[in-house]
Amino acid sequence: MLEPLEQDVNRRIVLNARPVGGAKETDFRLETQAVPQAGQGQLLVHNHFLSVDPYMRGMMSDRKSYVEPIALGAPMAGLTVGQVVESRHDGFSSGDWVVTNGHWQDYSLVDDAQTWKLAAGLERKSLALGVLGMPGLTAWAGLRLIGKPQAGETLVVAAATGPVGSMVGQLARKMGLRAVGVAGGPEKCRIAVERLGFDACLDHRAPDFEAQLSAAVPDGIDIYFENVGGRVLRAVVPLLNQRARIPLCGTIVTYDDPDRPNDTLPDHTDIIMSRLQQQRVLVQGFLVGDYFHQWGEFLQEVGPWVEAGEISFIEDIVAGLENAPSALIDVINGRNFGKKIVSLRD
């Protein structure tokens, strides 16, 4: 089944230039090299799927952040699902399916530090990058552990058809909450309601978005899972109930230029903080890595729902490593539809 390594090459995409403002295709470069060989304690993984996520934009800048900047000329980081083709580690065998920090390339040399085996029964391997992977854990940890949902409460989440937002909304419904999504455009909103089961979903581009949101949460908002910032946050804040919780997962609106205030608006910081104080709101910034030790708990609650088909997933799969840069640019600009994945072999 496995390809003869000696006839293959390793294609990889490296950081060609640091983006100025929005990332563009010329900030990336495709290189080819020989397939490496595993050293002691290492695995050689043949990657089948590459996860494309908004946080990758941050690593392209030379700026202190929770993700380390990628060096110019180094391969882009990212999770992959692949099959072990050579193992010099006792815990893994040739043929094992793993999730690993494989970078944007066909073959990865990795150790066991950030490599996990896939559940034996998982037919659809790409789910290990989505509902049962990091986006799933992100949604579950933010909602369950920070949001502390109570049945009957109301949740709002943006990017409702994205990998995290779609999971947040579906998990909230499972936990007995009213789930209101926000998305860009009527088609995404339709999908969020019809396919993902949101109670309502609103288009943040609508001129009367704020009024629509207010009407969609007659009992106010108890949990706002924050993953976008911008207009959605400003609309949510006046509707927060006493003791509301905001799991703070990201603010995608700032990814291209995280130091520049938005000069199209007056400063809302103080009136927002004032409201958070008056409503006694909790805001907790978090990273999914903080919850890796709770993978088991996550899979125990969510795994059966996925197996039973009670959690829908939307995958947006693009073929070919060479298309990974444009896939990332699409994700940053909200042009993906569901979990963006690059398929490396077909």
Added chain:
Amino acid sequence: MLEPLEQDVNRRIVLNARPVGGAKETDFRLETQAVPQAGQGQLLVHNHFLSVDPYMRGMMSDRKSYVEPIALGAPMAGLTVGQVVESRHDGFSSGDWVVTNGHWQDYSLVDDAQTWKLAAGLERKSLALGVLGMPGLTAWAGLRLIGKPQAGETLVVAAATGPVGSMVGQLARKMGLRAVGVAGGPEKCRIAVERLGFDACLDHRAPDFEAQLSAAVPDGIDIYFENVGGRVLRAVVPLLNQRARIPLCGTIVTYDDPDRPNDTLPDHTDIIMSRLQQQRVLVQGFLVGDYFHQWGEFLQEVGPWVEAGEISFIEDIVAGLENAPSALIDVINGRNFGKKIVSLRD
């Protein structure tokens, strides 16, 4: 000792008009009425001291908030320290000293719902409005229960000579933290260091305030006790350490107009939220009333320090009920120096 009631009158200050923008003296009106008599279960309290606090500005507006709006023509609310002159309640006797929600007046009819006896040994009665009263509890609850301080960490608090800020800084020092204050003007900063024991105090009006703050926190900021907002918040956010905590007590910059964004600046909301996420910061809005059930725990920790003279307090006492309106306007505009109190009898 007690004055003959039948010869006395009750002066009180009522809300004359809702402020437009900043509160002004004509928004208040002094009235005189007969001294009332206690009904069953009531106390008549002769007030000696009235506490003047920033939150009172919020009550003057007809706007949903954590404080109920005061009706036009009704007396201004506020805590007083006074002596019971008539008791028709089994738990209190004539002569008892109490803290109560006595409003801005000489005599108050109250029940036991918001009335507490002063500790028997408390010589300086006005402290029950300051270091051993609400401001003290506010400081302690925010710092101890939300901030969860660890010895060796760095704390920043603004309004460092104010009743809450001065207490936060001194408690932080007691708990082994580096305490950096922020205040308006060099004189307040000098007092904060020399009299209150802050490790450093910076003038937020200085042109290079941001650089001064950065230099004063070489190990970053672990706890920012937020009571002002504005420029101080914007300067603090880039200096926050991983897993920093922000007890969110108020944003005095917004009190005059809590719905209007600051149009002298571009919107910083998203870049601030982004930073809070990356640093995994906790923000928790709170009201002192949430911690009334922990008065005992507060007094147990802080009382001995005050008795031993290890906690300094600064009182800014103004004589005469008629001066209460200008006292409040001063407090809102940062022109008080320490805990503002109106003395009603001298």
